[in-house]
Amino acid sequence: MADDRSPNRLASGGRGAGEVPLPERGATTVTVAVPDGRDQQLLTETLSEYELRRVEDGISEGTDICVVGVGQLDDCRTRIRDWKRSERPAMAPVLLLVPDSVSDPWSQHAGEFGDVIDGIIRIPASKRAIRSHVDGLMAVRQYSLVAARRWERLELYSRAMDNADIGISIADARAEGAPLIYVNRGFVDLTGYSLPEVLGRNCRFLQGDGTDETTVTQLREALEAREPVSVVIRNYRKSGEPFWNQLDIVPVYDDGGTVTHFLGFQRDVTEEIERKRLLEQYEHVFESVSDPVVVLRADTTVVHANGAAIDVFGAGFAGPEPTVLADRLPTELAAIVRRACRIVVETGQTQERELSLSVPTGQKRTFQVKFEHESVSERDGDHIIAIARDISAIxxxxxxxxxxxxxxxxxxxxxxxxxxxxxxxxxxxxxxxxxxxxxxxxxxxxxxxxxxxxxxxxxxxxEIGRNPEKSSDPLDVPTLVRSAVSTLRAEYPEIEFSVDGPTTARARCPPQLELCLEQLVERAVDGWERPSGRFAVRIVDDPSNDTVRVRVEVPGMEFSEIALSALEAGSETPLEHTQGIRLWLVKWAVENASGWVSLENTESGGVVILSFQRDAETGSRQTH
CATH class of the missing domain: 1.10.287.130 (Signal transduction histidine kinase, dimerisation/phosphotransfer (DHp) domain)
Known part of the structure; x- marks a missing residue:
């Protein structure tokens, strides 16, 4: 926003840009057209500090001033006019030498002033007078060059601003309300307002109900402090349509350091803002979903992984160093993943694979993985989103x-x-x-x-088949065990039951724990000829292993090899299967609570051990 006196302010955007200085005399070129003899000798002596050229071959490029004798004017008139035309808009001064005998030469050549000649001096004249005329015209010439350069610069700025894709505005900082004094075509296209509707008004007319007051305050305080400011503000077009405006304002100073104008740049960033918000939403979903999600390159290099994926593959899976997913997998699974990614990249078709992996906890988990072409972001190259659904429970x-x-x-x-x-x-x-x-x-x-x-x-x-999810509610194991034993004593009075262990020990155990103990006893009783014998139940609270174990000893009972191998494997074969359902029901109920069952055959009989994850927040109290 420079004023007319210093248009070059727009180029520097700062203070104190100096004027174009006048050149030294040695740098000034004078072309002369005078007859040989005394006049030419006088000029040569008088203008010895300048670079002198003859006019015989025309007025050469770089000429700053011409000195022409009145007798040579007719021969040089066409060349002078051509030279003047080529120098526009800068002044191309011509000094006419007129003999003292010519009366009133100014009236005689009045019609040619500005067109052909710019000054007249009678000769003979003193050297000082000649130099004074030449220096005067040269000063005008130099100032006209400054003005021409400014004009060219302003024309360039004007064309650049008028044709810029972004909105550009200039406000008068010296006037009340800082009214707009210039807007370009980009501003008109951006806002929908015409020039007459904009000029003379403050830019606040673009604000509306949805404009953030905090942003408005930031703008106002920066302008009052005459400081640059950059904000993204919600503005409104003439049609009422809202848009997000990337607004940058810089103050423009005069030679004295006073802010005279504000130069504003407006850019519609609605699409960028909306896309950013959309990406943030996707990012939030990406990080919050419980399913592992990994963004891969075509070679299975990990670009990004959410927290669930890091839990599956370990803390270093998405670290600063590049990780190749296939390198983290066994050979067979790596080949499956590479092939799925290759098909997605080559065909664009979604691929689904089922993979069984060992997670950092040591458990074996089964995942249904969907490989899809990634199209949300603007990343370079082919990227694949791998979404894994844990179907282990299923x-x-x-x-x-x-x-x-x-x-x-x-x-x-x-x-x-x-x-x-x-x-x-x-x-x-x-x-x-x-x-x-x-x-x-x-x-x-x-x-x-x-x-x-x-x-x-x-x-x-x-409830087998109805609740595959793991239970996580901690319960008091001794209370459940003693309740079950009390029921069993009433049902089987001939059998001796003993319970040993703490009175309190909380663990993540199934709510059917009492039913599990009843089924173990009933399974043993089914094999007896008469319901008599002894069951010893021992509860062990083991903080060192974070477990609470229920050990049930059944004298006289022996587990078959088929039962031991089947329950350990978790499955049966068509030709080898257990005879009863009770052990399976106990095993599944315990495993549903993230526990495990183990069977032993000892010299005195069979032993069933139910192990549960201990609740670390509670202790235990021992009793016998």
């Missing part, structure tokens, strides 16, 4: 249901065989059976039916 539940189906079918088939056989026997021999034999068959049918109902009721109580 696969575990499917495995449980498979075992449950096989065991139930086996048990149901055995019981139904009994029922069917006894029913057929009764039907076939109805006329031959005495009441005692008929009662025996009915009893067998009743017992088999009761077994079936018991199996169905037990499965229902364990």
């Amino acid at each position: 696969r575990e539940q499917q495995g449980r249901l498979t075992v449950l189906d096989r065991v139930l079918r086996h048990n149901l088939r055995n019981r139904l065989t009994v029922i069917s056989g006894q029913a057929e026997y009764v039907t076939t021999h109805a006329d031959e059976l005495d009441p005692s034999a008929l009662a025996d068959s009915a009893g067998a049918i009743q017992a088999a039916s009761d077994d079936l109902l018991d199996i169905v009721d037990t499965v229902r109580q364990f």
Whole structure:
């Protein structure tokens, strides 16, 4: 915003830009057209400090002033006019030498002033007078060069500002309200207001209900302090449409250091702001989802990974050093991932793969991974988003249901065989059976039916197939164990039960813990000829291993190799399966609480150990 006296302020944007200085005399070129003889000799002596040229070959480039004798004017008139035209808008001064004998030469040549000549001097004249005329015209010439350069610069600035894609405005800082005195085409296109609607007004007319007052205050305080300011502000077009305006304002100073104008630049950044907000939303979703998400390059180099992915692959997975996902996987899985990424890049088609990985906790987890072409950001090159859904619980539940189906079918088939056989026997021999034999068959049918109902009721109580998620509620283990033992003592008075361990020990155990103990006892009792014996239950609170264990000793019971291997593997084969459902139900209930079951055969009998994750916030109290 420089005033007319210093247009070069716009170029420097600062204070104290100096004027173009006048050149030294030795740097001034004078072309002369005078006859040989005394006049030429006088000029040569008088203007010896200047660079002198002859006019015979025309007025050469670089000439600052011409000195022409009146007798040579006609011959030089065309060349003088051409020279003057080529120098515009700068002045090309011509000094005419007129003999003293010519009366009133100014009136005689009045029509040629400015067009052909710019000054007249009578000769003979003193050297001082000649130099004074030449220096005077040279000063005008130099100031005209300064003005021409300023004009060219202003023309350049004007064209640049008028044709700029962004909005440019100039406000008068000296006038009340800092009204706009100039806006370019970009400003008009940006706001929708015409020049007459804009000039003379303060830029505040672009603000509206949605404009942030804090930003407005920041702008006002910066302008009052005559300081540069840069903000993103919500403005409104003439149509009422809101847009985000990247507004930069800089003060412009005069030679005295006073701010005279404000130069403003306006740029519509609505798309950038909205895209940034969208990316922030995606980033928030990316980081907050519980599923592992990884952004990969085509070679499986990790570009970004969310917290869930870092939990799966370890703390160094998305560190400062480049990580290649395939290098973190076993050879077989690495080949699967590379192939999926290659197909996505080459075809753009989404790929799905199922991968089983060992996580840092040592657990084996199964993930369904979807590989998709990434299109949210503007990253260079091909990128793939890999979204992993942990389906371990689903696969575990499917495995449980498979075992449950096989065991139930086996048990149901055995019981139904009994029922069917006894029913057929009764039907076939109805006329031959005495009441005692008929009662025996009915009893067998009743017992088999009761077994079936018991199996169905037990499965229902364990809720197998309905809740694959891990339980995380800590419960007091001794309280549940003692409650279960109290029930068992009432049901089996002939059996001796003992409980040893702390009175309090909280752990993450299944709510069906009492049912688990009842099923273990019932499984053992089923193998006895008469319900008598001894069960020893010991509770162990082990802070060093963060576990609470329930150890159940069953004298006289021995686990088969099939039962031991099947429960350890977590599955059965069609040809090798356990006879009962009770151990499976106990195992699944415990594992659903992130615990584990182990079986042992000792010299005195079988041992079942139920281990649970200890609640670290609570201690235990020992009793016997």
